[in-house]
Amino acid sequence: MSAVLRTIWGCWAALVVLLATTTGLAFVPLGRWNIVVALAIATAKALIVVIVFMELRRSSGLVRVFAGAGFLWLLILLGLTGADYSSRHESYIPNTLQLHETPVKR
Amino acid sequence: MHGPRPNYLTAETTIRSWLFSTDHKRIALLYFASITFFFLIGGLAAVMIRLELVTPAADLVRPDTYNRLFTMHGVIMVWFFLVPSIPTTLGNFVLPLMLGARDLAFPRLNLASWYFYIAGGALTVLALLLGGVDTGWTFYEPYASAFSNGYVTLAVLGIFLSGFSSILTGLNFIVTTHKLRAPGLTWYRLPLFCWSLYSTSVILVLATPVLAMTLLMLVAERVLGIGIFDPALGGDPLLWQHMFWFYSHPAVYIMVLPAIGIVSELIPAFARKKIFGYKFVAWASVAIAAIGFLVWGHHMFVAGQSLYASLIFSFLSYLVAVPSAIKVFNWVATLHKGWIRFDAPMLYAFGFVGLFTIGGLTGLFLAALAIDVHVTDTYFVIAHFHYIMVGGSVSAFFGGLHYWWPKITGRLYPEGWARAAAILMFFGFNLTFFPQFILGWLGMPRRYDAYPPEFQIWHVLSSAGASTLAVAYAMPLFYFFWSLVWGQRAPANPWGVTGLEWLTSSPPPPRNFDTTPVVIRGPYDYVDGQPRPQAENV
Amino acid sequence: MWTASLGPKPRMSEATPAFQFASVPQQREAATLGMWTFLATEVLFFGALIAAYSAYRIAWPDEIAAAARHTKVALGAINTAVLLTSSAFMASAVAFDEAKRRRPVVLCLLATAVLGLLFIGIKGYEYCLEYQEGLVPALNFQLGRYGGIGELFFLFYFFATGFHAVHLTIGIAMVVMLAVRTGAGHPPHAPVLRMVGLYWHFVDIVWIFLFPLIYLPGRVG
Known part of the structure; x- marks a missing residue:
């Protein structure tokens, strides 16, 4: 009982430290690494919540697969859409996103 | 028969007992009634489209009305007929029976799913009654937001609501298949319809939320x-x-995977033979569902997508052909040296195999970048996806409906009429849509109400086919109703086949089985054409 | 629809499973699997929004960063801490429930709900500030000051945080209901508490990703 509570509130402390870290690092100029660090910390926090609070460490393999499936499919959406956006400028087709230099309100 | 044993139809008779039923079999019938209604509306729009296209001039309806007609046809047929059709009706009815379960895992969610569907359908029909939508079923942007003056918002919210119905059905099927299988019913002893419904559910659950958010945007x-x-x-x-x-x-694949599952039931049942390569057919369903998520960019080859992305999507699209072909080859191999019977469900299954193969092969044309540039947005595309969705899914839906009709209603339908309808449907379908391949190849674009006179012969043939198809679709409506009153009473297992659903009475009792069946072998087990049931003493 | 002929109406309780299940553990496993399946759909629901946002973030990095600077990062960080703490209380409630200690369960649930309400309150305060600054798209957005992409950013901002708030409100309602029923001595069977817990933590995870994506860009320079 108390061991479980200790784990939970230990994780809470870790989450708050990570929150402080990510907020602080946002103000440190790291160039393109700012977003990478922010997302890495977010992923770490999410993993703590999923594994400890949502008890994935005690769940069956089936539940783990289901927990991962949503994120895997989200990666498919991001990845293949990204495949288009990241290579459009190398294409002979004009980038529709950059057609208008300054967007104007109709 | 020992006394008037109550079945799910007669256990209760009030309207309330139907509208608030949590029995999967009654909910399946609620869905049957609703999708038939939407099929008729969507069909009516198709009739108007084919009538307009008999002559080259745009003379029957105004161009703006024509736009609304094909949009209504697409929206209703895709979201309110084809997507829910097989899973929510035959799937809903048969899945718990095939699993030896008393119901789905979440019966109240199942009922909620129907209400979401009805609410969504009502909103969309309201949008059509108020004046319709002219965007095409794809709601392409920015046309749908900045320029269209139809009731886009209302129709889109209707589709959004029906999405909840899809998600709840998919979730229910997934959990039921995992957790409610009868003792002894391992995954490899599941009928193949269960595998295909499971794969379909995975798509329903993982794809629909993206559509929901997109529509809200x-x-x-x-x-x-x-x-x-x-x-x-x-x-x-x-x-x-x-x-x-x-x-x-x-x-x-939501539309065609359940159809594939039905055909995998029908072919062994009427060839009296074990399916060839069970595991390959089963996993091919899963593979189609998974690969199906990786190919969407082939709809955007000429839309301005990066060429590199197009190359990736083109390659991945070819991959879908592999599990699809495995299915077709295994069905054909199952027929080899079988005790083949040409009952109506089998005729539909044969029709499916041919039409699905043509639809699938022309899909490969469209996955090829260079050819796609030539035929994009032409009738070639229209013909291709109607071969899959109508020639494929609707044929299999009718095949399954005939096959399980005795189980659902406890009555036998008139076999002669049913075979005639099946054959008429096959010819009517090909007459409608094969000319459209030619039209598309010649350059006839989709969504136009007028065309050059040299295309008229093909359009007339297509409209003639559509009339034939309409008759073929109307026939079952009549003889099915006839059978409800005058049809012979059906025994538990009228076809002499193996699945668990045939072990309980026709129609089944409210809780499906008197005792939970203990499964001792896989499906499709025939010795010299005689079935060996999956479980004994039910 | 239950009639006498079908036997007694099945109750959802620890002792007897619902009629479609053979045993209580089977029912619990089904509920757990159903919840995780539902959460997978939620991942893709919010994920679609994040995908769209990412596309524009990549295409217009400077404009998005400039707009994101107008979000209230201090309030956002405090709110994140509030939500993380509520999740810890929720997890504690489940732990106490396993130890069959009812009173701490109720207290933990109440703490969870109060923190949830606090989050909604702070969020509402932020919305007020943003309204006063003319940052609400389509309502009073001041294009002259913030530009077209700025409006797009704030549309995503209100969409994402709004949907999150709706989810959280549903969660608060369920947690309050659980607390009341448990406090009154009629606790629903254990899976319900766990299911609500899973949902609550998921809503927390959505925020864990929204916070760096919405509040943190453009803080440098």
Whole structure:
């Protein structure tokens, strides 16, 4: 009982430290690494919540697969859409996103 | 027969007992009634379209009305007929029976799913009654937000609501298949229809939420005038296409995977033979569902997508052909040296195999970049996807409906009429849609109400086929109703086949089985054409 | 629809499973699997929004960063801490429930709900500030000051945080209901508490990703 509570509130402390870290690092100029660090910390926090609070460490393999499936499919959406956006400028087709230099309100 | 044993139809008779029933069999019938209604509306629009196209001039309806007709046809047929058709009716009815379960895992969610579907359908029909939508079923941006003057928001909210119905059904099927299988019923002893429903459910659950969010963004853009997708306001119209097709391409497999499952039931049943390569057919369903998520970009080859992305999507699209072909080869191999019977369900299954093969092969034409550039947005595309969705899914739906009709209603339908309808449907279908391949190849674009006179012969043939098809679709309506009153009473297992659903009485009792069956072998087990049931002493 | 002929109406309780299940553990496993399946759909629901946002973030990095600077990062960080703490209380409630200690369960649930309400309150305060600054798209957005992409950013901002708030409100309602029923001595069977817990933590995870994506860009320079 108390061991479980200790784990939970230990994780809470870790989450708050990570929150402080990510907020602080946002103000440190790291160039393109700012977003990478922010997302890495977010992923770490999410993993703590999923594994400890949502008890994935005690769940069956089936539940783990289901927990991962949503994120895997989200990666498919991001990845293949990204495949288009990241290579459009190398294409002979004009980038529709950059057609208008300054967007104007109709 | 020992006394008037109550079945699920007679256990209770009030309207309330139907509208608030949590029995999967009654909910399946609620869905049957609703999708038939939507099929008729969608069909009516198709009739008007084919009538307009008999002559080259745009002389029957105004061009604006024509746009609304094909939009109504697409929206109703895709979201309110084809997507729910097989899973919510035959799937809902048969899945718990095939699993030896008393119901789905979440019976009340199942009922809620029907109400979401009805609410969504009501909103969309309201949009059509008020004046319709002219965007095409794809709601391409920025047309759908900035320029269209139809009731886009209302129709889109209707589709959004029906999405909840899809998600709840998919979730229910997934959990039921995992957790409610009868003792002894391992995954490899499941009938193949269960595998295909499971794969379909995975798509329903993982693709539909993306459509939901995408539609909400469309509504926000249209109502608030902010350019999420409108390039004039900084948005990207291709983003709409990416997110729309992330759902809508897998949605094609939502429509055809259950049909594939039905055919995998029908062919061993009427060839009296074990399916050839069970594990390959089973895993091919899963593979189609998974690969189906990786190919949506082939709808965007000429839309301005990066060439490199197009190359990737083109290659991945070819991959879908592999599990699809495995299915077709295994069905054909199952027929080899079988005790083949040509009952109506089998005729539909044969029709499916032929039409699905043509639809699938022309899909490969469209996956090829260079050919796709030539036939994009032509009748070639229309013919291709109707071969899959109508020639494929609807044929299999009718095949399954005939096959399980005795189980659902406890009555036998008139076999002669049914065979005639099946054959008529096959010829009517080909007459309608094969000319459209030729039209598309000749350059006839989709969504036009007028065309050059030299195309008229093909359009007339197509419209003639559509009339034939209409008769073939109407026939079952009559003889099925006839059988409800005058049809012979059906025994528990009229076809002499193996599945668990045939071990309980026809129609089944409210809780499906008197005792939970203990499964001792896999499906499709025939010795010299005689079935060996999956379980004994039910 | 239950009639006498079908036997007694099945109750959802620890002792007897619902009629479609053979045993209580089977029912619990089904509920757990159903919840995780539902959460997978939620991942893709919010994920679609994040995908769209990412596309524009990549295409217009400077404009998005400039707009994101107008969000209230201090309030956002405090709110994140509030939500993380509520999740810890929720997890504690489940732990106490396993130890069959009812009173701490009720207290933990109440703490969870109060923190949830606090989050909604702070969020509402932020919305007020943003309204006063003319940052609400389509309502009073001041294009002259913030530009077209800025409006797009704030549309995503209100969409994402709004949907999150709706989810959280549903969660608060369920947690309050659980607390009341448990406090009154009629606790629903254990899976319900766990299911609500899973949902609550998921809503927390959505925020864990929204916070860096919405509040943190453009803080440098």
